[in-house]
Amino acid sequence: MKNNVPSKWSIKNISEIANTSSGGTPSRSNIQFYTNGIYPWVKTGELGNKYLYDAEEYITEDAINNSSAKLIEKNSVIMAMYGATIGKMSINKVEVTTNQACCSISCNKNIYNYEFLYYILSLQKENIIKLGAGGAQPNISQEIIKRYKILCPPLEEQDKIAEILSTWDLAIEKQEQLIEKKKESKKGLMQNLYSKGTKKEKLVKSKLGEVPESWNIVKAKEVFKSVSIKNNENEELLSVTQDKGTIPRSQLEGNVVMPEGSTSGYKLVVPNNFIISLRSFQGGLEISKHRGIISPAYTVLENKIEICHDYFKYYFKKEEFISRLNGAIVGIRDGKQISYADFGEMFLPVPSLEEQIKIAEILMVADKEIELLEKELEALKLQKKGLMQRLLTGEIRVKI
Secondary structure, three states, rough: OOOHHHOOEEEEEEHHHHHEOOOOOOOOOOHHHHOOOOOOEHHHHOOOEEEOOOEEEEEEEEHHHHOOOEEEEEOOOEOOOOOHOOEEEEEEEOOOOOOOOOEEEEOOOOOOOOHHHHHHHHHHHHHHOOOOOOOOOOOOOOOHHHHHHEEOOOOHHHHHHHHHHHHHHHHHHHHHHHHHHHHHHHHHHHHHHHHHHOOOOEEEEEOOEEEEOOOOEHHHHHHHEEEOOOOOOOOEEEEEEEEOOEHHHHHHOOOOOOHHHEEEEEEOOOOOHHHHOHHHHHHHHEEEOOEEOOOOOEEEEEOOOOOOHHHHHHHOOOHHHHHHHHOOOOOOOOOOOOOOOHHHOOEEEEOOOOHHHHHHHHHHHHHHHHHHHHHHHHHHHHHHHHHHHHHHOOOOOOOO
């Protein structure tokens, strides 16, 4: 490794450039330790964002004096050492305390820039996690962190690199904020379109509140019917997901559980069928753009009248609709199938086909804007990742 060290850079253990410590958990049996606390008490699940300003729980000075929790100076790098959150890290911008699963790394400011340390540890995160392999869940210790070797450029170069990467972080943060604003704007747009439509039309009271006078408010069973076509074993297997809708199982990430035995009892799904998800109270109904078969536990819906499917695709994702769906199934435990009978009694707004198409087109434009912004965000993240790799290894050098 020494042969690859850039000119004027060195390699040091973290213990040579920073002080480390782990935290502790004040006794839960003493409620006073957590009452009117003044010091944020950070747990590993709260790490992950670059900067940390707050915590879910606060503890008192007495709690610190009577436990292994310690007050950590601001601008330290705090890293999770255990379990599912291992490797997650943040820079605390205020004084905090942590539980024992966190390791705080406080830089010697005359040697090391804390933001540069955050970036270099982010780049080395997977290598650090590998040092904790061996158990059921990977765990790293404070000793592993103290002995971990990192590159140490001159402080002025660290400062410049941290400044450059922080500029990229700011651009990414602004892009994320813009995406969130667009999503909130889309929610407001949906609320407006599904209550007032696209025309300046007189509003009248209905079972769903005020709607345009020309709209029909009908029960779902008048628009959709339940279909159950079986014995299509050669068709592709489909899965219902919250984020991607109904997709082929081959597109699922990770370990996919395949059905054992015959799939002759599975239901046929064709494009523009809707599927009542097993967890509909979390995400409404999902449309399918694919042909295939799905578990018989799901309810497959087909339209009885001519509709714009995208109009209903968006409507079924409205918070108001999901709330009503949830209200219709109070008492049904998590995972229990929602019946067609439950859904069929719900009221739906049904404007003219022309109006349905107009509403769907407006919302599709909003979706395309969000999709474009998300692609730009991914491009920014990839560019930053490539820049980090080159800057933090000295492959390219900055001018001081």
